[in-house]
Amino acid sequence: MSSISSVVREQLAPHGILSAAVYLGNFLLVTGRTASGEPTGIAPDICRAIAKQLDVSLDLTGYETQDEVVDAAASGRCGIVLVGSDPARAQRVTFTPAYVELEASYLVPANSPIQDISQVDQPGVRISSFFKSAYDHWLQRNLKHATLVHADSLQASNELFLSEKLHALAGLKTGLVSFSQKVPGSRVLDGQFTGIQQAVATKKSNIEAVEFLSACVEEFIRSGLVTNLIEHYKVQGLAAAPIQQHS
Numbered sequence: 663m664s665s666i667s668s669v670v671r672e673q674l675a676p677h678g679i680l681s682a683a684v685y686l687g688n689f690l691l692v693t694g695r696t697a698s699g700e701p702t703g704i705a706p707d708i709c710r711a712i713a714k715q716l717d718v719s720l721d722l723t724g725y726e727t728q729d730e731v732v733d734a735a736a737s738g739r740c741g742i743v744l745v746g747s748d749p750a751r752a753q754r755v756t757f758t759p760a761y762v763e764l765e766a767s768y769l770v771p772a773n774s775p776i777q778d779i780s781q782v783d784q785p786g787v788r789i790s791s792f793f794k795s796a797y798d799h800w801l802q803r804n805l806k807h808a809t810l811v812h813a814d815s816l817q818a819s820n821e822l823f824l825s826e827k828l829h830a831l832a833g834l835k836t837g838l839v840s841f842s843q844k845v846p847g848s849r850v851l852d853g854q855f856t857g858i859q860q861a862v863a864t865k866k867s868n869i870e871a872v873e874f875l876s877a878c879v880e881e882f883i884r885s886g887l888v889t890n891l892i893e894h895y896k897v898q899g900l901a902a903a904p905i906q907q908h909s
Contacts, residue, residue, distance in 0.1 A: 666716060666874060673871040674741035674864070675718040682709040683734040683743040686724040687816060690764060690836060690897050691744070691860060695724075704891045705744040705860070708761060711887060712742060712862070712878050728794065735863045742875065746796030747861040749803075756866055758876040760859035760903035761888055765835040766797040767854050772847020774829065779851050782830050783808045790823035791832040792816050800856045801832060834858065836899030859903060880905055 674680055684705040686692050693703035700706070701724040713720035723740070725731045728751075734740040736754040747757040768789070770776045782789065785807045791798045793812035801810055811828055813819035820841055823831040831838065835850060842848045862875045882888050888902040 667870060669870045670874045671716060671718070673868040674874075675713075675716055678718050679721050680709075680713045680716055680718050680742065681721045681723070681740040682713070683723045683725055683731050683740045684709065685728050685731045685745050686726055687728070688746075688860075690834065690900055691762070692724065693895050693897070700724075704762070704888075704895055704897065707891050708744060708862070708882065708888075709742065711882060712875065715874075715878055728796070732863070735865055738865050741864060741868075741871070743863050744860065745863060747859040747863070748796050748799045750799050751863070754866070755863040756868070756872050757861040757863045758872065758879045759906040760861045761879045761882060762860045762892070762900045763903045764858040764860065764900045765854040766800070766832065766856050766858050767835045767838060768851045769823070769831040769833065769838045769842055769845070769848055770829065770851065771823075771827070771845065774849070776830065776851070779853050779855050782851075782855075787829045788826070789830045789832050790819045790826070790828045792819040796858045797832055797834070797856060800858075804856075834899065836897075839899075860900075 684692055684701055691703055691705040692701045695701055700722055706722055709722055710720055728745055731743045731745045732751050732754055735743040747760055768782055783805050787808040788811050789808055791810045791812055793814055813822045838850045842850055864871050883902050883905050
């Protein structure tokens with residue numbers, strides 16, 4: 663990577679420290695904590711790699727909600743945050759291209775007549791969904807006939823699906839496969855209704871920094887760092903995102 667301008671350092675790490683935030687609820691990307699409580703996993707390691715490129719130290723924070731993560735970047739409290747890339751969030755922060763993609767699908771109960779993802783969006787179908795998750799934003803924009811029934815956490819959406827006897831549960835495929843093992847006869851539908859892109863975000867005004875961060879993401883994918891992290895943390899259900907072609 664070419665030399666880093668003083669403008670980029672000023673935007674991202676004005677005091678020689680890169681403040682970064684990750685979403686703790688994404689169990690694929692944040693898989694644990696150190697003895698001191700710092701998040702560990704693919705997303706935290708991407709933050710560490712960016713700090714290394716900047717040649718600065720890292721101050722890493724984990725937040726319980728994705729709104730808090732986005733707020734941290736939009737307000738400038740954090741130079742970078744790692745969170746699901748979504749048009750609604752992109753109104754408040756600027757995203758790089760994705761570094762990984764996660765498959766989002768549906769779980770249906772035993773004896774469900776639904777066999778295919780295309781059959782879910784029908785009148786009368788009720789879907790349990792974690793409100794304001796990246797896949798929920800997509801469903802809110804794209805569903806034409808089915809009804810979303812919202813829960814305020816991932817666990818609550820699983821419980822709501824069971825307690826209300828809903829027709830489908832939306833979620834990340836890895837989590838759905840795990841949950842299906844606790845629900846006899848349930849099935850995870852093949853394919854995906856969308857791919858959730860996980861990216862780096864920063865404050866809207868950090869125009870020069872976005873170019874630097876996008877170059878970092880491309881290098882991390884091209885060098886194999888992202889794939890190596892997925893293998894190191896033994897995470898299933900996601901892959902390094904394709905490198906975006908420059909126009």
